[in-house]
Amino acid sequence: MRRPFVAGNWKMNLNQAEAVKLVRELAEELKSNAVEVGVCPPFVYLTSVAVAIGDAEIRLGAQDVYFESNGAFTGEISCQMLQDVCCEYVILGHSERRHVIGETDQLIHRKLQAVINSGLKPILCVGETIEQRDAGRTEKVVQEQLAGGLGDLSAAQLGNLVIAYEPVWAIGTGRNATPDQAQDVHRFIRGWLTQKFGPQFAQSVRIQYGGSVKPSNAGELMAQTDIDGALVGGASLKAADFLGIIRATAQAKGL
Numbered sequence: 001m002r003r004p005f006v007a008g009n010w011k012m013n014l015n016q017a018e019a020v021k022l023v024r025e026l027a028e029e030l031k032s033n034a035v036e037v038g039v040c041p042p043f044v045y046l047t048s049v050a051v052a053i054g055d056a057e058i059r060l061g062a063q064d065v066y067f068e069s070n071g072a073f074t075g076e077i078s079c080q081m082l083q084d085v086c087c088e089y090v091i092l093g094h095s096e097r098r099h100v101i102g103e104t105d106q107l108i109h110r111k112l113q114a115v116i117n118s119g120l121k122p123i124l125c126v127g128e129t130i131e132q133r134d135a136g137r138t139e140k141v142v143q144e145q146l147a148g149g150l151g152d153l154s155a156a157q158l159g160n161l162v163i164a165y166e167p168v169w170a171i172g173t174g175r176n177a178t179p180d181q182a183q184d185v186h187r188f189i190r191g192w193l194t195q196k197f198g199p200q201f202a203q204s205v206r207i208q209y210g211g212s213v214k215p216s217n218a219g220e221l222m223a224q225t226d227i228d229g230a231l232v233g234g235a236s237l238k239a240a241d242f243l244g245i246i247r248a249t250a251q252a253k254g255l
């Protein structure tokens with residue numbers, strides 16, 4: 001069985017004191033969990049959050065990375081730097097990076113390669129805009145983002161891959177995909193992985209859902225067969241809400 005994975009994407013929020021307070025509140029409740037739990041703070045708070053995690057079972061992730069390992073790349077952060085501050089996961093290709101910053105599948109692929117080579121674990125985000133959905137292009141868009149992001153990497157190289165399906169129209173809007181809408185795309189993604197890499201690999205990959213996940217809707221989303229956890233934005237900024245999502249996930253998966 002795939003272990004569900006709930007990760008908080010804090011985006012560009014909180015100050016250092018708030019970040020530490022939030023993770024301390026989580027750490028008190030998360031000593032050992034059936035659900036894997038992670039937090040992805042802004043780069044500058046990674047170290048203080050790592051210290052505040054202490055011996056709690058909370059993974060640390062970054063929201064992005066650059067593909068070079070060091071050198072004259074002003075403003076960028078390497079995989080090695082992330083490992084130096086205890087990161088285990090890296091979010092790649094988040095829709096805000098694709099649509100606000102302008103990241104392409106090609107760039108995301110280079111980052112994914114660097115992440116894999118370093119031993120960090122990628123969370124590759126894919127998802128369609130409302131215009132693409134309304135035009136019936138959801139599967140085509142998701143397939144292109146998967147193919148572009150993963151490139152010609154092999155199943156063996158992608159052993160730690162996590163995918164996050166995040167419909168752009170559901171992110172930060174309060175309008176989540178219905179469980180059926182989400183399950184349809186998750187099933188499509190697993191089918192695509194099966195065709196490309198075979199059933200054994202496809203069955204092992206965790207596919208998170210992201211987009212306005214809250215304690216009140218997490219249970220019915222997480223009850224879907226191909227939904228293996230959540231990538232949570234807004235609701236991960238409040239300990240009670242994030243813990244509520246983790247509990248709803250455990251319950252939905254019978255853990």
Ligand code: PGA
Nearest residue numbers: 171172211212232233234
């Ligand atoms: P949201 O963000 O939960 O605030 O919709 C999700 C995400 O962007 O990962």
